[in-house]
Amino acid sequence: MTENLRAVEAWVGGLLARLQPAQRRALNRKVAQDLRRSQAQRIAVSTRRMERRTRRARSARICTGRRTE
Template sequence: MSDDLHALEAWAGALLAKLQPAQRRAVNHKVAIDLRRSQAQRIKAQQGPDGAAYPARKRRKEFKGKNGRIKRQKAAMFAKIRTAKYLKVHADPGQLTVGFVGKVMHIARVHHEGLTDSVSKKGPKYSYPARPLLGFSEEDRTLVRESLLTHLAQT
């Protein structure tokens, strides 16, 4: 996998070297946005970079109101974390980065690596299963190649 990334980097680097720094930054930014969209869709589908499904959430007791009606609907995992507010892109002429920022970075790291963290501020500790949020799959490599060629053709 590492060799594939180096080959992709060498191929893209040769194409980008012919552009001015401002054009390289613009192309990198567009490719990063496409990559962020791909990562967010994969997180929404609750799949890791290898295509494996995330481990299921721990079951909670349902909160029942009158007549046995369930008050709380099942919420999607990582609904807010995958938005553009938290999943940021950074592009400059030499590189592009897609990652989490702020307090969300800690939450994402705990879930990504499967670490132990407190459930609430002064709550109990819980050992979260590993749910890889960000990663580089074969589809992402293809997406980067196609996106780079599309944006280069437009410049």
């Protein structure tokens, strides 16, 4: 696994070295935007799951007559 990662790192490093500074900035910007978008989607999914669990737990407490409020 480590060897594969090093090979990819060397290959990408060679490609990045050939880019002009403006091209490198544009590529960095695109990677950062894609990363932010994917993280936002991941967080949204996680938040929805947590909200569903909370609603179910609250509903179960109300149905059983146990109130924590």
